[in-house]
Each structure stands twice: as C-alpha cells, then as structure tokens.
Amino acid sequence: xxxxxxxxxxxxxxxxxxxxxxxxxxxxxxxxxxxxxxxxxxxxxxxxxxxxxxxxxxxxxxxxxxxxxxxxxxxxxxxxxxxxxxxxxxxxxxxxxxxxxxxxxxxxxxxxxxxxxxxxxxxxxxxxxxxxxxxxxxxxxxxxxxxxxxxxxxxxxxxxxxxxxx
Numbered sequence: 001x002x003x004x005x006x007x008x009x010x011x012x013x014x015x016x017x018x019x020x021x022x023x024x025x026x027x028x029x030x031x032x033x034x035x036x037x038x039x040x041x042x043x044x045x046x047x048x049x050x051x052x053x054x055x056x057x058x059x060x061x062x063x064x065x066x067x068x069x070x071x072x073x074x075x076x077x078x079x080x081x082x083x084x085x086x087x088x089x090x091x092x093x094x095x096x097x098x099x100x101x102x103x104x105x106x107x108x109x110x111x112x113x114x115x116x117x118x119x120x121x122x123x124x125x126x127x128x129x130x131x132x133x134x135x136x137x138x139x140x141x142x143x144x145x146x147x148x149x150x151x152x153x154x155x156x157x158x159x160x161x162x163x164x165x166x
Contacts, residue, residue, distance in 0.1 A: 011051035012044075013049065013051065014043065014047045014052065014055065014056040015048070015051035015052050015054070016048050016051065017045060017047030017048045018044070019047070020045060020047070020048050023130075060129050072108060107155075112159075114161075116159055116162040116163055119151060119155060119159070119163045120162070120163050120164075123147060123148070123151065123163065123164065126143070126144070127144060130143055130144070132157055148164050151163060152164075160166075
C-alpha cells in the first residue's frame, strides 16, 4: 500500500540485485512486468537491501584506506639492483662537468653570487635595525635611501637588481 505524498517511503537503493536490474531494464524498454496491481510501487527486496548495505560498507572501508603509506608502495615495487659500474661512470662524468664549469670565468660565478647575497643581507640588517629603534618613518626612509645610494656607488650596475629591490 502506498501512502499519499511518499513521506513514509525510504530512499531507493543505488545498488540493485540482478532480478531487480532485469525488471528495471524491461520497464525502461517499455515492457512492464505483469502484475495484479498495475500501479503498485516497486517494493524493496531483501537482495537489493543487502547489496546497498555491502555498497555502503565498501565505501566506508575505502575511506579508511591509507593510500600514501610506505607499505602500499614498497611491497608492490621490486627494485632492480643498482648498476654500480654505470653509477660510477655517471658520477665521474658529472664531476668532470662541474670541474669544467668552475674553470675560467665560471669559478667566479659562485663568489659573485655569495657577494650579492651578503650585500642584500647587509641592507636588510640596516632596515631591521632602523625598525627596531623605532626611527621616524621620514628619517628611516632617508637612511635607507643613503644606504642604497652607497650601494649603487660601490656595486656594479649589473648587481643592483639582485641586491636592491624597489
């Protein structure tokens, strides 16, 4: 017996048993099931109920799976043994490439980079000192401008974008 408004009807299951799937397919094709009650709503069978319970249980179990665990990845991946001869050859080639990069003018690149970083840190320490002393904003701006002007006079023009950002 169906009730007007459908308030007492439960949610329809998303998982159906094979018999109910077949009946639903027949109804979709326009071949309705022969029934004594032509307008009776389809009742929930026990197999559909069990299928829905199993579906909900599987969803809950999937939510608890730790997909990023080491065991999940390491147990499935047998690593190949390391080819020591090839590894040593690659290390030697990389060492030669580094030595070639540091030869000639390349040997000064690291020193130049370190000097730029030191100059930037010096200006930052000056700004931090002015802020710690609670210097008036106008006086702090004048002091920073003087420090930046001194840096512009002493440092090459190519360094300024790496040292001073305005």
